[in-house]
Amino acid sequence: MATTNTNVTDRFPGVAALLTVMQRLRDPENGCPWDLKQSLTSLIPYTIEEAYEVAAALTEGDDDAIKDELGDLLFQVVFYTQLTQEEDKFGFDDVAQQTADKLIRRHPHVFGDAAAQSDAEIKAQWEQIKQQERAEQGVDHSVFAGIPDNLPSILLAQKLQKRAANVGFDWHSIEPVIAKIKEEIAEVEAELDAPQPDQQAIEDEIGDVLFAVVNLARHAQVNPEHALRRTNLKFKQRFQAIEQRLAERGLTANELSLEELEDEWQQVKRL
Numbered sequence: 001m002a003t004t005n006t007n008v009t010d011r012f013p014g015v016a017a018l019l020t021v022m023q024r025l026r027d028p029e030n031g032c033p034w035d036l037k038q039s040l041t042s043l044i045p046y047t048i049e050e051a052y053e054v055a056a057a058l059t060e061g062d063d064d065a066i067k068d069e070l071g072d073l074l075f076q077v078v079f080y081t082q083l084t085q086e087e088d089k090f091g092f093d094d095v096a097q098q099t100a101d102k103l104i105r106r107h108p109h110v111f112g113d114a115a116a117q118s119d120a121e122i123k124a125q126w127e128q129i130k131q132q133e134r135a136e137q138g139v140d141h142s143v144f145a146g147i148p149d150n151l152p153s154i155l156l157a158q159k160l161q162k163r164a165a166n167v168g169f170d171w172h173s174i175e176p177v178i179a180k181i182k183e184e185i186a187e188v189e190a191e192l193d194a195p196q197p198d199q200q201a202i203e204d205e206i207g208d209v210l211f212a213v214v215n216l217a218r219h220a221q222v223n224p225e226h227a228l229r230r231t232n233l234k235f236k237q238r239f240q241a242i243e244q245r246l247a248e249r250g251l252t253a254n255e256l257s258l259e260e261l262e263d264e265w266q267q268v269k270r271l
Contacts, residue, residue, distance in 0.1 A: 018078055026082055038079070127163075144160060158225075180215070191205050239253075
């Protein structure tokens with residue numbers, strides 16, 4: 001039986017308002033036809049889209065956009081828990097309470113008797129607790145248990161590498177990581193230079209390069225998704241600056257040669 005949201009709604013009127021709006025949208029007689037048609041699975045694409053929009057707002061640093069997009073993502077959680085509460089499974093407060101309990105359990109150095117530790121020790125403790133939780137739940141004993149295969153590829157690579165590192169399958173310095181990238185690039189070049197290039201083999205080798213670069217980011221303590229998003233944004237802004245410069249001269253990018261575009265690119269970089 002799902003618990004009520006009384007405690008949450010009393011303390012947080014904004015949450016109370018959002019939960020009430022959700023209930024109205026799902027009212028069988030006077031609700032919104034679109035919202036009434038949704039299911040737990042039909043909402044998945046919207047949730048993924050909202051998560052990416054939050055990431056974009058955070059990257060751009062626009063506070064109003066961040067607040068707006070976080071609200072949209074929160075609404076997804078409210079929508080899911082409205083559906084599960086209608087099925088008498090669990091509600092919003094149940095999800096919040098379970099998450100609070102889990103965070104307390106995974107932070108014994110904050111909520112328990114464990115002494116303060118370094119970042120590395122805290123991460124190791126976190127993974128150990130998670131592994132113990134999986135064992136208690138009777139799930140797959142593989143080191144990769146619980147990692148969804150449908151995660152975005154960069155995030156999945158990062159998670160696989162972290163789990164392998166937790167059992168000692170990892171380099172202890174960054175030099176062999178960089179050497180591995182160079183080795184993988186050489187293998188890509190070899191496939192491209194083959195008398196009869198094999199497209200599948202080229203794809204495999206480029207995948208190995210990307211996997212190795214994610215590993216470099218992990219060793220350098222850089223989030224590869226965040227790094228690539230920042231680079232994407234930088235590339236977009238620089239090229240749009242080129243387009244603006246050309247428009248002021250009555251030109252478009254496709255009217256310039258590669259060499260001329262490269263010259264424009266370098267000028268924008270200097271600016």
